[in-house]
Amino acid sequence: MAAERLEDQEMREAQRDYLDFLDDDQDQGVYQSRVRDMISDNKFRLIVNINDLRRRNEKRAARLLNNAFEELLAFQRALKDLVASVDATYAKQHEEFFVGLEGSFGSKHVSPRTLTSRFLGNMVCVEGIVTKCSLVRPKVVRSVHYCPATKKTLERRYTDMTSLDPFPSSAIYPTKDEENNPLETEFGLSIYKDHQTITIQEMPEKAPAGQLPRSVDVILDNDLVDTIKPGDRVQVVGTYRCLPGKKGGFTSGTFRTILIGCQVKQLSKEVTRYFSVDDVKKIKSFSKSRSKNIFGQLARSLAPSIHGHDYIKKAILCMLLGGVEKVLENGSRIRGDINVLLIGDPSVAKSQLLRYVLHTAPRAIPTTGRGSSGVGLTAAVTTDQETGERRLEAGAMVLADRGVVCIDEFDKMSDMDRTAIHEVMEQGRVTIAKAGIHARLNARCSVLAAANPVYGRYDQYKTPMENIGLQDSLLSRFDLLFIMLDQMDPEQDREISDHVLRMHRYRDPHEQEGQALSLGGTVDVLATGDPDEAQEEQEELQVFEKHNNLLHGNKKRREKIVSKEFLRKYIHVAKVINPVLTPEAASHIAEEYSRLRSQEQLSADIARTSPVTARTLETLIRVSTAHAKARMSKVVDLDDAEVAVELVQFAYFKKVLEKDKKRSRSTEEDSEDEVEEEGQDTPRQHHKRTRHSEGRPSQSSDPYDPYDFTTETDVAEIHSPVPRPIEDAVEMPGEDEHAEVTAERLKEFKAVLLEVFRTSHAQSVGMNTVMEAMNKGTPTPFSTTEVRAALNRMQDDNQVMVTDDIIFLI
Incomplete structure (x- = not known):
């Protein structure tokens, strides 16, 4: 009895200390205002900073961290007393009020690997990745039973090892009273609470080399349930406790350890961003500035560390902004999400573009082709380990609803798995009908995929469709498909090498010269909040990046690059508009x-x-x-x-x-040639002809396709053939200079010549081979004059080169 009285006295003393801490009108009144806000928001959990308690009562803060169960129970009773003094009606409506902790935990800020037995009974803060979430189930707290015979009501409370009460109660549900009269359960008067179990795994970047990451189970109750999902990086503050294991009705010597959470914080980037009035003004003024190309400037600011790929960056910007979704009266949906596929040679920055989108998009889920299956991308039917029931688990595309799914190594997926995402890419939903479950899940997400060609590298002797190697039914669901080639272009290679060398040469401006870089990366912060987070919110939003040699280089013409934070907020605002x-x-x-x-x-x-x-x-x-x-x-x-x-x-x-544009340009060139023909002498003309015959393709940023024989000029000539000046044709010995070939015959000639190069797999063919192929199975045979004229036209367009009756492919 004396021990119980001593415990009660200690509990009352602790409760009085916590009440003095919360009733801080004489100090700063922080928690008094927080309690009033909690009541007005109709909540029943108060977040307390452990640093404030340590400043006011250091001894009580140390006891709270070392003897968490008893101290937290006293803390919550003190909170209920304070709420009752502020609003007695609100205190009667809720059975319990809860306290969540944040702040600096010091040595008790651990990971699942360092969570050892010496922390049992302590308040700890654990960081990790959520790997598994159970269903949210009701857990009975108090049951009310009515006896029709005696007209009496019986009430029973239930506690277990996860409750703050020191002694767990019996889990037997009463069916009869003491006189063996049957009881009826009054479910409307009974009280239940939500209950969920999650598993947190150690972060892979913090796990020791060569060892598998470890995990710990966490129990969440009441308002903490369903606040996180698998894949989130979280911080969980709670009490570390062990549960006895039973085998055959007897308690075994092995114990199961769990973490009973009282506060959960997501470390992942938030979907809802903080906007100040100044931010909105800057976004509006930037959008209304007509002096610059807003779309082009935003596109150039995407992944500025990657050189070139202007059209692809524009496509990714369009994907982040998205179109307008339309739901028709009959229930059908026209998607507004834009899907982009990047196919190209290795080392052309495909994966880097995907990684940049992951850090820029408000919600983005990464996955790879080999590491993902069809059900892993859509939804899977699994068996619950606790109840044995069948349930649905959302895949990557369902988790990325209203976001972006980045699929790397898309070509490594099997055809069956790729077929599973057809419905998601067009309809924006996943339909499941298996194992007695028929459900339809929303998956309204954009898809950004990267893949290599069928042969590893792009084969110039194959058509693009043969290099891509994907079904037309899948390709038509991608709005934009880009082929990224690793071409040998001296000018472009010099620019890329200069860009990459700058990235490796320059360091962060805050680093001292000669300073050694840390091997472990950033320093771990042993607190729940980032100390720089509040400072970043108060800092003024910068529209443009400051001049940095990493991004801008040393060129005289300095292009302004929009800052990453401003770009995120601009996209967040622009997505809401429905043009x-x-x-x-x-x-x-x-x-x-x-x-x-x-x-x-x-x-x-x-x-x-x-x-x-x-x-x-x-x-x-x-x-x-x-x-x-x-x-x-x-x-x-x-x-x-x-x-x-x-x-x-x-x-x-x-x-x-x-x-x-090409037609008008060619007309201008023809008129200039006529002026030069009248005013220039014969040697000048001969020099111009020689330059034409030795021409090579101009160095440009556009990909060069050796089989793309039709240039923009040829497209115009298909509609309206333009007569070509005679002196532009390259002279061939023994042939008529005035020979011409029509657009239809030229197109037919190019198609046959393309087939000859494909079948021979060579860079050059002889004239005899071409003549045989031209007149083999052709309704209207080609004459030697027509072949020479067609080759002249192709030679003028720098598509082939003819020397000694040998045709070389340029």
Whole structure:
């Protein structure tokens, strides 16, 4: 009895100390205002900073960390007394009030590997990755039973080893009273609480080399349930406790350890961002500045450490902004998400672009082709270990709802797994009908995938479709498909090497010269809050990055790069806008779509990357809408449609088909040639002819396809052939200089010559071989004059070179 009285006295003393700490009107009144806010928000958990308690009562703070169960129970009773003094009605409505802790835990800030037996009974803070979450189930706290015979009501409370009470109660549900009269359970008067079990695993970057990460089970109750999902990086503050294990009704010598959580904080980046009034003003002023190309500047600011790939960065910006989703009256949905596929040689920064999107998008889920299955991407039916019931587990695409899924090594997936994501990419949902479960889950996410060609590297002797090696049904679901080639271009290689060397040469401005870099990376902060987080929120948002040699180089022309934080907030605001198509933009999109369809039929020798289907029309609408969002515009005008057409043309044909501009340029060149013919003498003309015959492809940033024989000029000539000046043709001995070939015959000649190079797998073929192929199975045979004229035209366009009746492919 004396021991119990002593314990009660200690409990009352602890409760009085905690009440004095919470009732801080004489100090700063922080927790008094927090309690009032908690009551107004209809919550029942108060977050207390352990540093404040340590400052006011150091001895009580040490006891709270070392003897967590008894101290936390006294703390929560003191909180209920304070709430009752502030609002007695609110205190009667809730059975219990809870306390969550934050702040600096020192040596008790641990990981699942360092959580050993010496921490049993202590308050600890554990960091890790959530690997498993159970279902949220009700757990009875108090049951009320009614006896019809005696007209009496019986009440029973239930506690177990996870409760703060020192002694667990019996788990037997009463069915009869003391006189063996049957009891009826009053479920409406009984009290239940939510209960969930999660598993936290050690972070892989903090695990020792060569060892598997360890895990710990965490129990969450009441308002903490369902606040995190698998894959989140979290900090859990709670009491470390052991549960006795029973075998055959007897307690064994092995114990199961669990963490009973009282506070959960996500370490992952938050979806909801902090916006100040100044931030909104800067975003509005940036969107209204007409002196610069906003879309181009935002695209250049994406992954500034990667050189080039301008069109791909524009496509990724459109994907982050997205289109406008439409749900029709009949229930069908037209997606607004933009899907992008990057296919190319190794070492062209595909994975780096995916990694940048992971750090920029508000919600992004990474995965790889070999490490993911079809059910892992969509949803899987699993068996619950606790109850044995079948339940659904969400995959990566369901977890990334309203976000982005980044799939690397997309070509390493099996065809069966790739087929599983067809429905998600177009309909934005996952339908499951297996194991007695029929469910439909939302997966409205954009897909950014990266893959290598079929042969590892891009084979120039194969068409793009043969190099890609994916089904048309899957390719048509990707709005934009880009082929990234590792080309030998001296000028571009010099720029890339200069860019990469700058990245390796310069260090952070805060580092001293000659300072050694730490092997372990950043320093671990032994507190629940980041000390720099509050300072970052108070800092002024910078629109542009300061001049840095890593990003800008030493060139005289310095392009301004938008800061990463400003870009995130700008995209967050721009996504909310829903632009409307104007009649001019709609007519232009319809006209260009029909042109793309006819272009595919007319120019078979233009190597397309994906089929032009009716989904291409929706792609044009989505991309133009995303461009309008980048301008913060509420309407999609003609300029937005033109940018979308240019982007889609580059994605489909690896170049922009500008037939009007090319036609006017060729006309100007013809008129200039006529002036030079009148004013220049014969040696000048001979020198110009020699320069034409020795021409090589110009060094440009556009990918070069050796089989893409039709240039922009040829596209214009298909519609309206332009007579070519005679002196531009390269002279061949023994042939008529005035020989011409029509556009239809030239197209047929190119198709046959393409087949000859493909079958021979060589860079050069003889004239006799070409003549035999031209007249083999051809309704209208080619004459030698026509072959020479066609080769002249191709030689002028720097597509082939003819020497001693041997045709070389350039």
